[in-house]
Amino acid sequence: MKVAKVTLLAVLAALVAVGVATTAYSFHSGGVAECGGCHSMHSPAAGGTFLLVGTDQSSACLTCHEHAGDTGPASYHISTAPGDMPAGTAPLQRTPGGDFGWLKKDYTFVVRGTTINEDGDTHGHNIIAADFGYAVDGVNAAAPGGTFPSAQLACNSCHDPHGKYRRLVGGTVATTGAPIKASGSYTAATNEPDGTGAVGVYRLLAGAGYTKDGITFTGVPAAKVPSSYNRTEAATQTRVAYGVATTGGHNAWGTWCGTCHTGMHSSGNYVHPIDQGVGSSIATIYGQYVKSGDMTGVAASSFSSLTPFSTNSSDYTVLAGLAQNNDSQLGGPATSDQVNCMSCHRAHASGWEFGLRWNMEGEFMTYNSLFPGTDTTPTVPQFARGRLGAETQAAYYDRPVTKFASYQRVLCNKCHAQD
Amino acid sequence: MRDAIAKYLVLALATGLFLTPFPAQAGAEVNSTFLYSLANFHGKVPYSDVRVRVDRSRGEVYVVDRGIVRVFNENGMEFFWFGDNPELESIYDLAVDEKGDLFLLSFDLSHPEDPKYYLIQCNYRGDVKAKRKLTNLPAEFSRFFPNYMYYRDGRFLFLSSAKMQVVVTDRDGAFRKGYDLAEILEIPGKDRPNTEIFGFNLDAEGNMLFTVPVLFRAYVVSQEGKTVASFGKAGSAPGMFGVVSGIAKDDQGNYLVVERLRSVVMVFDKEFRFQREFGYRGDKPANLIRPNEVAVGNAGKLYVTQVRNKGVSVFSVTND
Numbered sequence A: 001m002k003v004a005k006v007t008l009l010a011v012l013a014a015l016v017a018v019g020v021a022t023t024a025y026s027f028h029s030g031g032v033a034e035c036g037g038c039h040s041m042h043s044p045a046a047g048g049t050f051l052l053v054g055t056d057q058s059s060a061c062l063t064c065h066e067h068a069g070d071t072g073p074a075s076y077h078i079s080t081a082p083g084d085m086p087a088g089t090a091p092l093q094r095t096p097g098g099d100f101g102w103l104k105k106d107y108t109f110v111v112r113g114t115t116i117n118e119d120g121d122t123h124g125h126n127i128i129a130a131d132f133g134y135a136v137d138g139v140n141a142a143a144p145g146g147t148f149p150s151a152q153l154a155c156n157s158c159h160d161p162h163g164k165y166r167r168l169v170g171g172t173v174a175t176t177g178a179p180i181k182a183s184g185s186y187t188a189a190t191n192e193p194d195g196t197g198a199v200g201v202y203r204l205l206a207g208a209g210y211t212k213d214g215i216t217f218t219g220v221p222a223a224k225v226p227s228s229y230n231r232t233e234a235a236t237q238t239r240v241a242y243g244v245a246t247t248g249g250h251n252a253w254g255t256w257c258g259t260c261h262t263g264m265h266s267s268g269n270y271v272h273p274i275d276q277g278v279g280s281s282i283a284t285i286y287g288q289y290v291k292s293g294d295m296t297g298v299a300a301s302s303f304s305s306l307t308p309f310s311t312n313s314s315d316y317t318v319l320a321g322l323a324q325n326n327d328s329q330l331g332g333p334a335t336s337d338q339v340n341c342m343s344c345h346r347a348h349a350s351g352w353e354f355g356l357r358w359n360m361e362g363e364f365m366t367y368n369s370l371f372p373g374t375d376t377t378p379t380v381p382q383f384a385r386g387r388l389g390a391e392t393q394a395a396y397y398d399r400p401v402t403k404f405a406s407y408q409r410v411l412c413n414k415c416h417a418q419d
Numbered sequence B: 001m002r003d004a005i006a007k008y009l010v011l012a013l014a015t016g017l018f019l020t021p022f023p024a025q026a027g028a029e030v031n032s033t034f035l036y037s038l039a040n041f042h043g044k045v046p047y048s049d050v051r052v053r054v055d056r057s058r059g060e061v062y063v064v065d066r067g068i069v070r071v072f073n074e075n076g077m078e079f080f081w082f083g084d085n086p087e088l089e090s091i092y093d094l095a096v097d098e099k100g101d102l103f104l105l106s107f108d109l110s111h112p113e114d115p116k117y118y119l120i121q122c123n124y125r126g127d128v129k130a131k132r133k134l135t136n137l138p139a140e141f142s143r144f145f146p147n148y149m150y151y152r153d154g155r156f157l158f159l160s161s162a163k164m165q166v167v168v169t170d171r172d173g174a175f176r177k178g179y180d181l182a183e184i185l186e187i188p189g190k191d192r193p194n195t196e197i198f199g200f201n202l203d204a205e206g207n208m209l210f211t212v213p214v215l216f217r218a219y220v221v222s223q224e225g226k227t228v229a230s231f232g233k234a235g236s237a238p239g240m241f242g243v244v245s246g247i248a249k250d251d252q253g254n255y256l257v258v259e260r261l262r263s264v265v266m267v268f269d270k271e272f273r274f275q276r277e278f279g280y281r282g283d284k285p286a287n288l289i290r291p292n293e294v295a296v297g298n299a300g301k302l303y304v305t306q307v308r309n310k311g312v313s314v315f316s317v318t319n320d
Helices: A002-019 A057-065 A100-104 A253-257 A279-288 A316-322 A389-395 B002-019 B189-194
Strands: A107-111 A114-118 A180-182 A198-200 A241-243 B030-037 B051-055 B060-065 B068-072 B078-082 B090-096 B102-108 B116-122 B128-132 B148-152 B155-160 B165-169 B175-180 B199-202 B208-212 B217-221 B227-231 B244-249 B255-259 B264-268 B274-279 B294-296 B301-304 B313-319
Touching (some): A241 A316, B208 B255, B244 B294, B255 B294
Antiparallel strands (some): B030 B313, B051 B060, B060 B068, B102 B116, B116 B128, B148 B155, B155 B165, B165 B175, B199 B208, B208 B217, B217 B227, B255 B264, B294 B301
16 A cells, blocks of 8 residues: 555655656757657657658757857857858858858959869868768778778767767766766856766767777867857857866877877878977967967967867866856966867867868958958958858958958967967 | 556656647648749858748739848849948848839848938849838837838838837838837836847738747737737747748748758648648758748749858748
8 A cells, every 4th residue: 555655655656747848958968868869769850760750860959059040149059041141141150160051151362363162171170960961071982090980970979869978977088987967069067067967078089998980089088168158259258178187087189189180280290280288489489479460469469269279187177167258368378288189179170171260271360450251352252162252251250351461471379489 | 547547647648748838730731842942043042041032913922131132043043133332321131012113121231320211212134213211200110220122002101120120101101000010028127128020021912920039939919900820939849930031922821931950941721720841951962051031932932041151042832
């Protein structure tokens, strides 16, 4: 009889719970989301895999992360629907990783009598999402500097869709242990592990032992980002605070990217150094550099989200303090802070070739105090590269042209000041 | 004996709990039939995620895609297009008034740091008659930037789906009324950045219908700003809400709600009881691939947008 009463209460409680479930959900919350959000037990995509709701893994992600009808940066959207970026307009999202919509932006222009085609494929990581018009990289058969097959590239190549990697109270990262209570990406105290639970690793990134198509990650990199991260930088910058953590299941940022782009990492390869301290000379230049021809800056206000760096700290509370979107933390690098892949590239895609944060295909980023464009600077098509001036500005996250010199040279100079 | 009664009660409640995700079906039977996809003389127009508007008084269908407006007749054949005139800016939405004048919601994104939008009045050919900005916006709507537009009885309704704000203006774009739907739904400030509307429409009475996917819920809000009703439960069984999007109310009083994850349109009766659903992911003509928006036409027609170049599918939805 007692058992029956207890069971009755439990059933009643469950019924009530079903009836009043009106709480808002953030879906991932740092770990595995609701299974039904990505998988369908009885009506999965025909011809798909893993009972996913999309034709492929990335299509399942974009079911939520792309929304037609956007007019600007919106929440967790990381891709602009084609209908929202007609010819002559840029993709709309402004996440630090960049809008995958740039992959669909092909540009054709003529320089000195030669027609040049800039394929959208060159603008970033070509995830394959058939439902949303994203196809395999038409140029690279494998990851540059590595062997990962382009034909397998998807969101889950870099992100663990089940979000099993968690940061425990002691600071180590593991796939088991305390339950994940929240995202570990953001800056609030609740986004740190405590006695009640662990937090997810930054952006559900792949951690040690995560294997895809012949490559295996060996750790996750550390970072924090403001909770409002998908936003225009017309007025203030969005600072992602990249960290340097190499123990307890962590990897430095360059090492993490080098999992697929092995030959691009400076360890054993004659390429631009990464995961190394910038040193005193570079740190000084970074602090002084304002724009071409202007070295009057001060280190305390020298940060640019077009040239971010890794703060030499594995302390997530330190990183949380730096991750701001109100220009309250614009300090430049200390000598031990590091250059990483993200210092020059965006992780998803950008408005420029190779996913770079600025246009490297010409000497000038601005021309005659204008953003280059077929409308604004028609006499120098090599700088406009088939874009309108507004598209160029959008690729710089809407910064006003006054943030740059009248003839701004490329941002390699932020560290090297050769201009 | 008392033990036996308790056991039967437990069994009955457990059965009830199991059946809860499958709401009871009641009322007249709803039928749905795939009719055709919007087409031109080259065949099906391979649209992905577009905006569809129906001028029911003239039987014409407007599709806005990448700044171009294509006009289809009642049989789904394209017969006209416009949008290449720079005066029209980048067209994002469209409404038609009683006289047949077209009103465009257009964006000027030439200065990304300061985007602008306009209400552009055109004749039926898309020739500009007037270009207006919204005026007299109160301070709380000073940063309002709409992405949906509707016309009803001499007034325009503009929606910012990301901010969950609605502005109602007169024909000249002068502010008349505003709604903060997030406030009406009492959404906490901390949740607002990730809470947005995926589907919106007006019913015949002028009520605002909309879906909020992260709440797994559809809402009906009156012109007085009161929540008249809300419905929906999270889940993946028929009639349940996964990622809900477009919503509309048809002439029979059915509420039609798009469920993206299962690629279906769900039909609820006027009492919000689940009736049936149709579509399902697949490549057959009657299937859908991640549907998004719906628009109601004449004679029970329902226009459904989707991705993967599957075009705009037209169904007949009727009550027996």
